[in-house]
Amino acid sequence: MTPAPSAALVLRPLRADDLPAVLRIQREAYGDAYQESAGVLGRKLQLAPEGCWLAEAGGEGVGYVLAHPWSDGAPPLHTEVERLPVGAEHGFVHDLAVSPCARGTGVGGRLLARVADWSHAAGHRGLRLVALADAVAFWRRLGFSGIPFRLPEGYGAGAVLMQRR
Numbered sequence: 001m002t003p004a005p006s007a008a009l010v011l012r013p014l015r016a017d018d019l020p021a022v023l024r025i026q027r028e029a030y031g032d033a034y035q036e037s038a039g040v041l042g043r044k045l046q047l048a049p050e051g052c053w054l055a056e057a058g059g060e061g062v063g064y065v066l067a068h069p070w071s072d073g074a075p076p077l078h079t080e081v082e083r084l085p086v087g088a089e090h091g092f093v094h095d096l097a098v099s100p101c102a103r104g105t106g107v108g109g110r111l112l113a114r115v116a117d118w119s120h121a122a123g124h125r126g127l128r129l130v131a132l133a134d135a136v137a138f139w140r141r142l143g144f145s146g147i148p149f150r151l152p153e154g155y156g157a158g159a160v161l162m163q164r165r
Contacts, residue, residue, distance in 0.1 A: 009107060011114055014045055014052035014064060021054065021061035029097040033156075034132070036078055036095075043080040044068055044094055050122075051091060053114050055098075055107045062102035065111040066094045069122065074130045074161055077154035090163070091119030093129035112142065126165035133158025 014022070019038045026035060045052045048068035055063035068081070069088030075081055093115060098107045119127050130151060131139040136158070144162035151159055 008057055009062075009105070009110060010056045011053050011110055012056065013049060014054045014066070016042060016045060018054050018061060018064075019045075022064050022066075025061055025064055025097050025099050026095070028099045028101075034077070040078060040080050041066060041095075047081060047084050051115060051118050053111055055102070055111055057102060057105075057107075061099075062105075063096075063098040063107040063111055065096040065115050067091050067115045067118070067127075068094060069124065070128065073149055074128070074151055074155070076152040089125045090128045091115060091122065091124045091126075093127055096129075109142075126163055128161065128163045130155050131160050131162050132156060133160075136160050136162075 019042055022041060023035075023038060044066045051065075051067035053065050054061050068091070069084050070090055070092035071085040071088045074092070075094070093112070096108060096111055116127060127144075128147075129139065129144065131144070133156060136146070139162050142164070144164045146160045146162050149161040151161060
């Protein structure tokens, strides 16, 4: 698929029936290294639908973000979150992925802006995420800085907990 210009992008709330598109984009973006199941991702959507968005170009999903309230550290990968913390202090960007065909079109920035608006409206102190080793510089350019923290298994060597206030 050839990406549409940034102006043609449509951002809309993610729905459960979008999970096949999310899994496709996840595989395109990460290969087989960090595949999470539809159950794990669907549970995040179920718990915090207001933090989950799909970007479409020409009616096809080209990017997504799954975010939810969180407090300390980072939730484990590949595990369904049972419940969200009450009074969470941060919005946690669990995953933001853009299909390679749409990179450079502003999809990621627009998805992050949507999540930042949601987090601000929810009264969070800021956004947190775990940057995989090859994405740390990207997130730094977007204003995130590292926080010393021992991450749960599965994030891989060089992954960093980051935040932006």
